[in-house]
Amino acid sequence: MGKLVRQCAVLFLFMTVVTGVLYPLITTGLARAMFSGEANGSLVRKDGRVIGSALVGQAFTEAKYFWSRPSATSPGPDNGASSSGSNLGPTHPALTDAAKQRMAALRAADPTNTRPVPVDLVTASGSGLDPEISPAAAEYQVGRVARARGLDPAKVREVVAANTRGRQLGVLGEPRVNVLELNLALDGLR
Template sequence: MLTMLRPALVLLAAFTVITGIAYPLVVTGFAQVLFPFQANGSIISKDGKPVGSALIGQLFDDPRYFWGRPSATTPFPYNGAASSGSNFGQANPALHERVASRLLVLRVADPSNTEPVPADLVTASASGLDPHMSPSAAQFQIGRVARSRGLDEAKVRALVVDHTEGRTFALLGEPRVNVLRLNLGLDELR
């Protein structure tokens, strides 16, 4: 029995050291050297203080700011510890209620805007944490944000264009706007 147990325990100890200690340390070391911004949470700072992550959305509901996609996380929006979508299908009445509620909020916030509301402003992403919105979602909000801040719409539109990211490697995904970075840029406008 001991002859069979000894090799098993030696292998358990060896693989614990290799996969539980050595491998994570090597991967963490490479990540810190090659990709320090991403390895440390993609934290965005303002005046030397962290204000959020480039990878996790935040709730903005002040009319002076651009609003991102709704979040389906619980118990509060953009809860990084509870990443999930709503899992509501198109036929689910709860989805229709949420979309109608969000449409109402957007229309009340900017009654003069009669443009069609982009889908990503009324539906949550699969993770519920999406930090981006489509350029059309940003364009939809330019009038409200400019009026709320007393800014020229052309200036705000130019800011949106400056903050629009293209496709990854010029072919993956869709153009997008990081909501936090756009709002920080907005705060810098005078």
């Protein structure tokens, strides 16, 4: 019996070292060597300092910036440590009220815009951290951003088009615009 217990203990320690130490170290090392940016959080830097991640949405509230999707994380919006959706169904009154308030805020920020508000500007994503909006949501905001920056709307549309990503492999997902990268590109205009 003692021999069996000793064999089990040795096997347990061996597997702990292999699967709990060696494997994670090797895969992390390979990931950092082959995909450095992605393995380190897809961090976005400006002037040498980290200003965000291309994978996590951020709240932009100034008129000169494109606004992200609403965030449903807690205790506050865009909390990367607390990914969550609102878990409200499509007929829940609180979801309807929140969407109406968000539409009113968008209309107040750009009263001359009479187009329908794209759904991704008034509803949070499943994770509550979506860093991207649809090209329609970006187009909806072009007028406000162009006026606030004193730019020709055609120039702003060019920047949106340059920052629009297509479907993955040509068939997966939808075209999308990363809001942080788009706003940085606008900041880079002279």
